[in-house]
Amino acid sequence: MADRSAPGDGDGTTDPTTAPPAPEVDGLPLLGNTHQYLRDPLTFHERHARDLGDVVRVRLAGGSFHYVTHPDDIQRVLVSDQSRFRKASQVAEAGSGFLTDGMFLATGEQWRRARTIAQPAFYRERVERYGRHAVDATREATAGWSDGDRVDLGAVTKRVTLDVLVRALFDRDLDDAFGRTVAEAARTVNDFLDATSLRTILPLPDWLPTPAKRRFEAARADFDDAVDDLLDARGGSGVDAVADAPASLDAIDDPDLLDLLLAANRAADEEDRLSRAELRDNLVTFLFAGHETTALALSYAGHLLADAPDASDRLAAEVDTLSGEPTVADLPDLPYTEAVVKESMRRYPPLYTLFREPLEPVALGGRRVPAGATLVLPQRIVHTDPRWWDRPEAFRPERWLDDDAEHTRAAPGTEDRPEYAYFPFGGGPRHCIGARFAMLEARLALATLAREWRFTDPGEVRPSLNVTLQPSDPIRVTVRRR
Template sequence: MATEAHRRHETPPGPDGLPLLGNTLSLSRDVLGFYEQAHRNYGDIVRFEVAGDEGYLLTHPEYIEQVLVNDDAKFVKGEVLNRSIGSALGEGMLLAEGEAWRAQRTLAQPAFYRERVETYGEAMVTYAAEAAGNWDGALVDVHDAMTELTLRILARTLFGIDIGDRQSVVREMAEATRTRTDVSSLVGFLPDWVPHPAIREYNRALTDVRGFVEGHIAERKAEPPEERGDDLLSLLVTAAEAGDMSDETLRDNMLTFLFAGHETTALALTYTWFLLGHHPDVQARLHDELDSVLEGSAPTTADLPDLEYTGQVVDEAMRRY
């Protein structure tokens, strides 16, 4: 249960820190260890300071539900998140707040209607089969493979583009962003104007990927509206032309979906394969269900309700990691 002291709105306890730096050094040395120790020592809600910003660690489900669900309108995403990725994702949906977020979500929503999502299945199966066909007998870096696969699928389904040999532009930006925002390194806490090699690489990669994205936006704008289709890029381009979204917000949203979409999915799939490799009994049961439901055919979205155990495997991987 949440403690009575916290219900009375007292300032939560937390670890002592250094002047100006607060708990920055302790957090950067061992991120997970810092959070685990803070929870053990101070309870379900812990106050700490990082690089001049105040943060709170919530571990009780009641608090988490309050922040993310019940009282979500009272909480903002915060300066730390904006400082770390704001230069890349700017006015996009991930960082937008309040009415700006709702307006962008409304414009993008048709791309995620059920009937539209069902059309993405064919591209997913095609690209997955191509990837698997290259793995037979090979030693594979699973995370790299999943990153490439999810990026190809996302680019095709949401933006109607074949990313092909331009994947490197997006992947270099993703890698530079991971380094730039890594809280286990002091680089993750430095402002953009500091002349650090990692920050220079981040800015270079950001310039390249913006050019890549803006080029595709220009190509779509050059197409007659009746020929654009109904993918996410076409919806956002039409909104920008109607004055419902600025060109900068359009670009930032395309970057948001490129990175937030493929990185998170690739990581979830990587952990799924990792766990399956360590649990051959689960792997065997998964294969049995696939053989029984698909009977040798390629999967379709219509098969998803019958692939119950398969869904449970993916859900468990995401729950654990």
């Protein structure tokens, strides 16, 4: 590993002359490490991060990526020195225009306006109003299960989380046609932006009408149209008629998230208001990113529990203390449920990497990084770094419980675990705006499942580096009624 006392480490005020190390290249010089990566993308970066240090430069198809894996450097990029970095432009370019006006990809003033208007909708007291949707959607999605069924957890949890978001955003029940549109869009986007494909590493011209591009464009258009229809159904004349939005939430008995967004947009200064396209892209971002990531966290949690009978016993014992179906008021009494969710996202972070680029030359880990370089901050690697995690490959929810000193310690020989050894929702000003919503939803959905069901007989899971950390094959378990 790299020496953390190397010259230039720390605040980045010095300019070290040492460039980051890179894996050896064997083969065609122009391709760099591309062929090595394509042979085994899941372990390629992890292996070199472990062998070469905390800042490693990888060349893929003529491009250059700097993997940054020390928590102190990650915290600096995301938090303490964040003004010197921005969202990597390559992320938006790879998306071929998908969600470019949404908060996930927007930068600068456009991002600030969207974040300011959306933030009040995600305050704790407002998010907690939607907890009941997680319980209802989970119960309804599992109503047809029978003891001994073999189920696809991914299909079930995606249905649950999309149902929750449609209810919370639009106060509607999930329509089957709308659900199919979102599911197809999610699948097509993941296939199109598969990080293991040469198309993503070496983007083709945006105008080239490949079959994959045509499928992507069709799914994206269907997705946008579906959200536009929901907006029109709410506002009649649409979002452009700002006067149609409620001037005050006092006039609404039980506002949903769209009510909150429209009201905030109405109250903003005219130059700060979101256009219809911006509002739509932010709603699509909430739907796509929100349901996909939380569903993955729940699916991986189910898979891990199916192979951990002791953890399943402890989870069942905790939810059995409840007097009825779980509610938001019960969450303080469900610490182990929360620990299971956190440990699942440590082992299998749904959003497995972040991308940034420095606005000026910087020093990270004592290495010189030029302006405009693509920085890769990989949760998937950092969350299982043996320097910070004792038995990192083991599923141990106990490590998140304050009263379990044996399991909460960091790796042997490490007194303290750095804060950014775990960052499933990112960090700093651009941390995931829906983090509180996602955690509330995941805990209530998992507790609802655990009250009636136990998972057994997990299949083998191998993650795939798509837009999110998708399993290569469906996550299947056997469900047993308790």
